[in-house]
Amino acid sequence: MRLILFLIFSFFSIAVFAQSSRIVQTLNAGWKFHKSNAAGLQEMLREKEDWQQVNLPHCFNAEDGEDEKYGYYRGSAWYLKEISFDSTYLNHRIFVYFEAANQVCELFVNGIAAGKHIGGYGSFCFEITSLIRLGEKNVLTVQVDNRHNEDIPPLDADFSFMGGIYRDVYLITTNTVHFDLLNNGSNGVFIETPIVTEQAATCRLRATIKNDGTTKQKIFLHTRITNAGGKMVATKSTAVTILPDQLFQAEQNGLSIPTPHLWSPDSPYLYTVTTEITDSNGRLIDQVSHPLGLRWYTFDAAKGFILNGKPLKLIGVNRHQFYTHQGFALSNEQHVHDIELLKQMGGNCIRIAHYQQDPAILEACDRLGIIATEEIPIVNYIHENSKDFRTNCLNMAVELVRRDYNHPSIFVWAYMNEMLNNNKPKKPENMRLLNRLAVSIDSILHVEDKNRFTMIPNAEWFEGYRDAGLIDLPQICGWNIYEGWYGEKLSDFERFMDNFHKQYPDKPVMITEYGAGADPRVRSFAPERFDFSMEYQNIYHEHYLKAIMERPFIAGAFVWAFVDFYAEPRVDATPHVNNKGLLTLDRKLKDCYFLYQAYLQKTPLVSIASKGWAQREGCAARTDENFCKQPVTIYSNQQEIELFLQGQLLEKKSVVDHKAVFEVPFTNGSNLLEAVCTAGGNVIKDAATIQFRLWDFPLSKHPESFPAIHVNAGSNYSYYDEKNQCTWLADQEYSKGSWGYTSGKRYRAGSRPASQREIGCTQDEPLFQTQQTDPGSYRFDVPDGQYEVSLYFAELLSEAQMQKSLYNLSADATVGKAVKRIFNVDINGSRFLRQLNLKEQFGEAVAVPFKYIIDVRDGRGIEIKFSALAGVPVINALSVVRIK
Numbered sequence: 001m002r003l004i005l006f007l008i009f010s011f012f013s014i015a016v017f018a019q020s021s022r023i024v025q026t027l028n029a030g031w032k033f034h035k036s037n038a039a040g041l042q043e044m045l046r047e048k049e050d051w052q053q054v055n056l057p058h059c060f061n062a063e064d065g066e067d068e069k070y071g072y073y074r075g076s077a078w079y080l081k082e083i084s085f086d087s088t089y090l091n092h093r094i095f096v097y098f099e100a101a102n103q104v105c106e107l108f109v110n111g112i113a114a115g116k117h118i119g120g121y122g123s124f125c126f127e128i129t130s131l132i133r134l135g136e137k138n139v140l141t142v143q144v145d146n147r148h149n150e151d152i153p154p155l156d157a158d159f160s161f162m163g164g165i166y167r168d169v170y171l172i173t174t175n176t177v178h179f180d181l182l183n184n185g186s187n188g189v190f191i192e193t194p195i196v197t198e199q200a201a202t203c204r205l206r207a208t209i210k211n212d213g214t215t216k217q218k219i220f221l222h223t224r225i226t227n228a229g230g231k232m233v234a235t236k237s238t239a240v241t242i243l244p245d246q247l248f249q250a251e252q253n254g255l256s257i258p259t260p261h262l263w264s265p266d267s268p269y270l271y272t273v274t275t276e277i278t279d280s281n282g283r284l285i286d287q288v289s290h291p292l293g294l295r296w297y298t299f300d301a302a303k304g305f306i307l308n309g310k311p312l313k314l315i316g317v318n319r320h321q322f323y324t325h326q327g328f329a330l331s332n333e334q335h336v337h338d339i340e341l342l343k344q345m346g347g348n349c350i351r352i353a354h355y356q357q358d359p360a361i362l363e364a365c366d367r368l369g370i371i372a373t374e375e376i377p378i379v380n381y382i383h384e385n386s387k388d389f390r391t392n393c394l395n396m397a398v399e400l401v402r403r404d405y406n407h408p409s410i411f412v413w414a415y416m417n418e419m420l421n422n423n424k425p426k427k428p429e430n431m432r433l434l435n436r437l438a439v440s441i442d443s444i445l446h447v448e449d450k451n452r453f454t455m456i457p458n459a460e461w462f463e464g465y466r467d468a469g470l471i472d473l474p475q476i477c478g479w480n481i482y483e484g485w486y487g488e489k490l491s492d493f494e495r496f497m498d499n500f501h502k503q504y505p506d507k508p509v510m511i512t513e514y515g516a517g518a519d520p521r522v523r524s525f526a527p528e529r530f531d532f533s534m535e536y537q538n539i540y541h542e543h544y545l546k547a548i549m550e551r552p553f554i555a556g557a558f559v560w561a562f563v564d565f566y567a568e569p570r571v572d573a574t575p576h577v578n579n580k581g582l583l584t585l586d587r588k589l590k591d592c593y594f595l596y597q598a599y600l601q602k603t604p605l606v607s608i609a610s611k612g613w614a615q616r617e618g619c620a621a622r623t624d625e626n627f628c629k630q631p632v633t634i635y636s637n638q639q640e641i642e643l644f645l646q647g648q649l650l651e652k653k654s655v656v657d658h659k660a661v662f663e664v665p666f667t668n669g670s671n672l673l674e675a676v677c678t679a680g681g682n683v684i685k686d687a688a689t690i691q692f693r694l695w696d697f698p699l700s701k702h703p704e705s706f707p708a709i710h711v712n713a714g715s716n717y718s719y720y721d722e723k724n725q726c727t728w729l730a731d732q733e734y735s736k737g738s739w740g741y742t743s744g745k746r747y748r749a750g751s752r753p754a755s756q757r758e759i760g761c762t763q764d765e766p767l768f769q770t771q772q773t774d775p776g777s778y779r780f781d782v783p784d785g786q787y788e789v790s791l792y793f794a795e796l797l798s799e800a801q802m803q804k805s806l807y808n809l810s811a812d813a814t815v816g817k818a819v820k821r822i823f824n825v826d827i828n829g830s831r832f833l834r835q836l837n838l839k840e841q842f843g844e845a846v847a848v849p850f851k852y853i854i855d856v857r858d859g860r861g862i863e864i865k866f867s868a869l870a871g872v873p874v875i876n877a878l879s880v881v882r883i884k
């Protein structure tokens, strides 16, 4: 009976195989996971630690990359899965395909090593046919190790090198004759289009076929190209005789497509190339298919990028692969959504930085018409004396091209990001070694792909890159430029680029990075560099975008970065996150996204840029006013905009450089804003509702209704505290009837308005990173009543031990010296804080809150007085909240 059931079952399975040439299924479900630095598989199994059940994609730094103050786990971890193969797998070949695992990954099948892969971003495949036992339970064990390894790039970068099997894993089953799956993550078929014009296109194909059987096979290789409607437009068949164990290279030329429909960002028309192996009876043995986009292009040093004969300015973004609380482990839908958001922004290109990403990204780029550059992760420096490092770099270059060769959206292969910045080699010998590696990589890329361009993204040290040959070597020179962020002046961007173009008039150039940090909780009416306000990010990008558009020789530009990303060594407004994204880690759009949309979208558009700043506060300027005027920025691609407030026309304004700023008189409560323009007879509009909390002038005007004021002391920006839903206002000088400091000055870390330290015991860094020093006193002319007065401190000096990382070490990062400060604080004449010594009593860079209950009588308001015993007093934030 058992035998009969078995046979019936087998028959069923074979019938499935007979219908399809190969079976591809995910192996994502039901893994056991366990972190362990055990010396090997057997020792790890002996440990028998708690196993956690997980599904793939899985990133073992998903949480600690964000929450853990002292870094993230970099070590070994194990995944284990039991799997049975029934007899239908007999006479088939079985492969496990990993889309990626960071960064060394070894697979064991039933305890026997099946394959090892080095490098955290490329895809790879292992064959397990000979190791599995049909009809029995098999154990797959995978070790993934993300510890620092001097032989494996990247050796350095700000982004976190998160570990795990963080992309999909597939089980692929084929017949004994099949397209080669063991070629660097490719599927053995490579397509190119040697000729594409408006009149005709030809397609050439190389396929590697493996015969894993024991007999010689006569087979046929069929290729058919169908258009987007499914109609066949070209076909070719080739007879092949393949010997046992042979890896046969077949080539098909002259697949011609008359009057091709061209591929471009505006019209990403895709054909499909289906390649099949059949046996002499016409039975399908294996099949793969690829998208085909027909286009021709070049990069011109004077005119920029030219696609299908016409200049096209490339404007887009860099993208990392992180998501809040998920680390590297994103679903395909999340990857694709990013590309959709880029398309909606009007972007037409992406730099896939600094490493190969999920295949879903390029599939979406093909489909949506996004031009891509892709690169291998050699960042900041190389290991000059390691042969293995060199070998790994070269292998990665091969993997890069082979996996993604067939994507029409790929136009450029890149390598080596900013090799001379934090580790400027002084000796000519180091320069030579760097150059030697670059030459080898460049030539591999050209051997692997004769059609695409190569590029190196350089930064800052022009002479160094020139002398190392990194400007001349690749076909495109990339520049990462942060003038107006790390560098002082925005206009140094144009200066640098014009100078470069003058010195290298024949070199095509792209801006591979430019960007400024912004945290949506931080808003400023007086924005400045390094304050992480949304407003400074807007100023920065308004400047760059205009300058880039005005210079045809700049072929393309990529914003750094599309999305905020985890960056362990950094302390931006959000510690361990690089805040330069146009989107937050959980994909909320920052104002600047709308600036790009206004420049790039072809359909008429008007956007209230700061609609995310939906909770505002402010004071009336005079006794007889019941409003507070604050600016609202609108981005648009139209000429004129009308702004309505609560349904009434406020003002009509011309749009200059895609922008119009309105002074809006906000009243207490809900304020409806509508920005309206007319385009081709159609009305287009955008609306936002702003909840405004208005403070009367004087504050005591309506004694019964005064609730609270929160102040971000010593700061040019306001901070929105999401947890408590309150706004900490930018600081101001006291004037009668209002509130503010009476003296003192703002803390500065050199040219930075805020400390770049992570502050303990809080997540409100932007509140504690700024400080009023030597404030004399703060006055609040509030009405009589009972108040909670809260004072918040943090000792920001000394900063001598700040991380010596490239990413925090700007000219001023180590400013500050050990400080002695002791002070008293009196509120309305009573001493509340005596001999406060923040450093001694609480330590450096720790949030220190105090709260007091105060009765205010006789119209005297609140006065908080600071008196020094040693050094100068400081205050980071304060609030007065009326409770009676």
Ligand code: GCB
Residues within 6 Å of the ligand: 157, 158, 159, 417, 418, 459, 480, 513, 560, 578, 580, 807
């Ligand atoms: C760069 C690097 C990039 C960093 C960026 C930054 O030049 O290429 O990896 O994240 O600067 O934000 O500092």
